[in-house]
């Protein structure tokens with residue numbers, strides 16, 4: 440069986456299989472995942488949910504962080520500049536209209552974030568998992584008297600943000616390269632902690648929320664954006680060749696459920712919850728793929744430099760990765776896998 444799977448994957452990665460067939464296979468695998476995780480079987484679903492919840496509670500804050508970082512976040516920034524929108528937002532964007540462009544969808548998302556996180560000028564804001572600074576630079580521009588501390592585990596991201604800040608004469612940003620597992624910050628010093636699509640790299644929310652609680656001021660808030668399933672949570676694990684996503688793109692990652700954080704309220708208390716249909720992520724990932732294909736000529740030499748003899752396979756792997764995101768979040772018109780936003784108040788402990 441493993442042999443057949445390996446052979447089929449090799450074929451898919453060769454670039455010889457049409458995208459439509461790859462997308463159909465991804466939809467079939469998504470359906471299979473729902474069945475395996477107990478989506479249609481209440482008894483099995485509850486049992487699996489509790490198993491994963493207990494695993495999260497006994498984990499490190501985040502695992503396999505070096506591997507995940509290497510897989511994704513240390514690729515040359517030029518790749519992301521050619522693929523993402525203008526603000527290099529590497530996360531789901533909001534498309535209110537059929538004709539919304541990726542650049543506009545990035546802007547719409549950032550406006551929604553600032554409103555939901557109740558951001559104001561003059562605040563001290565911590566962003567966890569800042570990527571290439573989409574939200575950090577936006578906040579720094581919009582709130583000149585705010586002080587933004589941005590954290591990610593990627594050195595190339597820091598370099599990019601600092602260069603952009605200098606170019607735009609923004610002097611209210613500090614960027615730290617640090618794994619969240621070992622991040623230490625001054626207690627009671629932040630009005631807001633915000634995070635966009637980093638908590639899917641986290642396992643133990645009890646430990647993370649305890650740290651965030653200690654960093655927030657008394658009336659401080661945590662606001663975060665995650666992708667999630669509406670009911671199920673499951674880890675990305677390399678069990679066989681079959682678990683392609685975990686192997687190449689998301690080692691140590693988690694698909695949280697909309698309800699996962701509700702079990703971790705010892706230090707923070709849920710104040711508000713919102714959801715976007717998965718179709719917003721579908722549109723985002725399809726736009727990334729379109730950009731990648733359009734810029735193939737410029738990007739292929741970069742792949743040759745980074746991946747050497749594996750460049751062709753990796754080219755196709757990135758394409759499949761974007762298709763997988765689009766198909767997963769577009770599944771059943773975006774009603775299964777969605778985007779969740781959460782606002783938490785600091786609890787007095």
Ligand SMILES: C[S@@+](CC[C@H](N)C(=O)[O-])C[C@H]1O[C@@H](n2cnc3c(N)ncnc32)[C@H](O)[C@@H]1O
Pocket residue numbers: 501504507512527528529530567568569570571572573574590591592593596617618619620634635636637640
């Ligand atoms: C999907 S990207 C999102 C980036 C950004 N928030 C955005 O929306 O464009 C996830 C971010 O989390 C960071 N990250 C992942 N695991 C981390 C860890 N263990 N410690 C610190 N940062 C981490 C990555 O480097 C990256 O910046």
